[in-house]
Amino acid sequence: MSDPPYDVEKDPYPLMSKWRQSERHSMIAALRDLIDEASRMSKSKRAPASERIRWTRLAGQLIWYKDAILRSMSLESMENEMFVIKKQVFEKKPEQKPPPGYMYPTFAEPAKRSET
Template sequence: MTSAGSDPEEDQYLTISRWRETERAHMISAIHEMIEEARKKAKSKPAPANERIRWTRLAGQLIWYKDSILRSMTQEAMEKELIVLKKKVLEKKPEEKPPPGYMWFGQPPVKQDHTIKPK
């Protein structure tokens, strides 16, 4: 039960999300190849020590970058799950009020007059 106005927005979101997934997959495979090459160069005996140090540093940086890409993929997956969960909750109970004592920041608190009125 989605409204007609939200369908194009959802389609656009899904299109962008799929494009990101494919681009990240390409980036991860390319980075994986570069990491393997850097590891080979770092372990190479004929290479001078200072070059092996540079290749080792590069491999570490590439591993860190690959990890950051994977973390961003995890965050996007959690965002998708949160959107789906939010829709399910709103569809099931659209008019339910928050429980008593719940801090509702959207509206200011009701002012009460605590002064003693003379009789």
């Protein structure tokens, strides 16, 4: 069995993201053509009224589906941005130090109360 390429071992997310983006681009292009055809047929005077209703319904469904694809693209981009921000936060976390003069409370001895 052959070993996977080095890029896949390192981080498969960018490769999958590029593939999804190219597939979505082709899907949106095909949907755009189908929506244009359905809207053209729904406005056709030669088609009977019952067929025009079906074409109109189909155009609406295709528009909804295209919108769902675009929403998933924006969700994926937000997920990618969140991943980058998380990585930056985890890299900075060891560098964080308490401000000078700040003492952490110890749990061995309770805090002293001032008696009035």
